[in-house]
Amino acid sequence: MKIVGIGYKKGSGKDQFASFMHTFIRCTQPGYCVKRVSFADKLKDIAHQLYHWAGLERGTYYETHRDKKEVSLPLIGKSPRQIWIEAGNKLREVHPGTWINFALRGVVADIIIIPDVRFRNEALAIMNQGGMLIRIDRPGIPQGTDPAEVDLDYWDGWDLIIENNRDLVYLNSFAESLSRKLINDIKATNS
Incomplete structure (x- = not known):
């Protein structure tokens, strides 16, 4: 099982990226069980x-x-x-x-995509299970002050940071590329 956690600010494109990944993997790898689960x-x-x-x-x-x-x-x-x-x-x-605990309890899948990583303990839970953390930044979105908006401001444990500063085709290309890499990594581990 591989977990992909996507963070971090509201309106950055986390859900869109997760949807692109989920759809790409389901359409290109019918033998894989991929689930999208949110902490919320x-x-x-x-x-x-x-x-x-x-x-x-x-x-x-x-x-x-x-x-x-x-x-x-x-x-x-x-x-x-x-x-x-x-x-x-x-x-x-x-x-x-x-x-x-609610999000990860009992979930069985080859790939789990979590599009709402907002807190350090959520990021650490994913890291501790060998998962991958992706931060999506989008210039110009309002900066909130709630803990869910600021807890990961100085977190440096991201595996990948994506600047979502172009169109959806650009974001989709990142999701597709990452999905291919993830699938290849899983295949290599299983062989």
Whole structure:
């Protein structure tokens, strides 16, 4: 099993890069089991269960309605992103590995792609399992002050840093190239 963790700021292109990788591997390597898992998946499920009454949709809804993540829900006066950040941070205070444990427990795959590496302990968990860490930087995105936006600011453990300063074709070419390398590495290890 090989884990690929992608970080780090919101709006940098992490999800797009993960989607490109996931699609490329699934289409070119039908014998490989590739899964995309997010540290925030369980958090978003829990938040939906708690705040659906206030209009909070399932996390998957916001993947296709990205602009809605920042819109305040009138009944509670917070946006979905604010709810996720606050709930996520509070539960990290209870146990720092909460979201890591949920994300990685029981996942069986040749390749696991995690597109939301935001904290040092998440990066270390991936490193400790022999995974690869990719940082995607995008010039001009707003710089947040929340711990999820700044915890990895001075992290130097990235295996690859990609400047996402061009079009999607450019980003896709990086994802394809990395996917090919990953597949070749796995084949070499298994032979």
